[in-house]
Amino acid sequence: MSGVSVTKGAEDIVPAAGDLVVLSQVNKHFGALHVLQDIDLTIARGEVVVVIGPSGSGKSTLCRTINRLETIDSGSISIDGKPLPQEGRELARLRSDVGMVFQSFNLFAHKTVLENVTLGQIKVRRTDKKAAEEKARTLLDRVGVASQADKYPAQLSGGQQQRVAIARALAMDPKVILFDEPTSALDPEMINEVLEVMQQLARDGMTMVVVTHEMGFARSAANRVVFMADGKIVEEAAPEAFFNNPRSDRAKDFLSKILHH
């Protein structure tokens, strides 16, 4: 994997050997729409891959296929060497190792912030309640919302909710975390508090797949940028190379629209 970027600073963790997520020849249709076309993508352990592209290019769908929230029509996806199982117990086990952060946070509305972060530990990992709460409080502290632990999601700002959602994903000790446009539903002044948490995660060596429109984040935190358009991966490169010298016309066009105004 040649994707280690030079922008990540001295404490960079070079991706450990081994591919964690491998998509090969993945195809998916929504009715007549061919949303994913022969997608090949390999994500190494510890790598941060940022997926960008215009709306409707299939990047969210791609992200959601990795833990089978979307099924695929053909091709194969494997995580840590194991192919994605069919619906059932095996799939649930695999999902518990793949964290997910959604655009609309999706915190459990009837549970407190603390319960949101302990639920998976208790129900899936069978951790006892006390240990789960301790870990949850540590994680909430890490994402900077420790003081909100006993509130309900609706009482928090968007940025706080999304940080809780990140803590909820981290509580499962996932091998990889998928971020599906984590800042798109946030007010502008709250975007940074979420991005900072994600930057920190990236520095700590978490494997991350991030679908986003935040080019600043892609530049500073990504090992590799994947550019998608019309259901295809058009270009893959280190962020510096991609933003400074995009090879494809489609990417040039896209970047000219978003970077110059």
Place this chain on the structure above:
Amino acid sequence: MFDFLDSGQYDLLEAFWVTVKLTVYSAIGSLIWGTLLAGMRVGPVPMMRAFGTGYVNVVRNTPLTVIIVACSLALNQTLGVTLGSEDFKVIGFRLAVLGLIAYTGTFVCEALRSGINTVPVGQAEAARALGLSFTQVLTSIILPQAFRSVVAPLANVLIALTKNTTVAAAIGVAEASLLMKEMIENEADAIFAVFSVFAFGFIVLTLPTGLVLGWVAKRVAVKR
């Protein structure tokens, strides 16, 4: 006008107590049965979905009188189901509860299913992404939120159930309406008084139900 109440001949409280017991047992039973049915109807197993859909559509469209009388004549007198009792009064009571549960469960199921539809799909996705199984997603995420949003419609079902217990008179359960029938025969000169006594009795049971559950509905509503 209400002299007949002082005659000591009629035990109104006892009759209404039977009504209350019918209501409470049937309410608990139909809540459980309705939840199971709703679980089947939204579940991933086609056989269960088909059963749930078929059951709900057949039973809720059958008159309650038919169901209760069938419980007595078909289940008890033909098939010999006694529901664990020798006493025909107890058997009658239990059969009535069984019929009421079978019937009311369908309405609980449909109310609950509409509640499930109010829970955003992202809630289930987030729970599945954590690795929860279908049953865990349903019981810890979907149903708790669904129940909170259907307290008011469930109050309607409970009020209807309270009044539907009168159908148990058809198989001789000694609840309020059976006593009313007896009083109508014996007190023909005070027929309006008899009616109003029973109407009042039911209002005493159902009005607080609606008010209390209306208040509960506001308290437990999920804020999004």
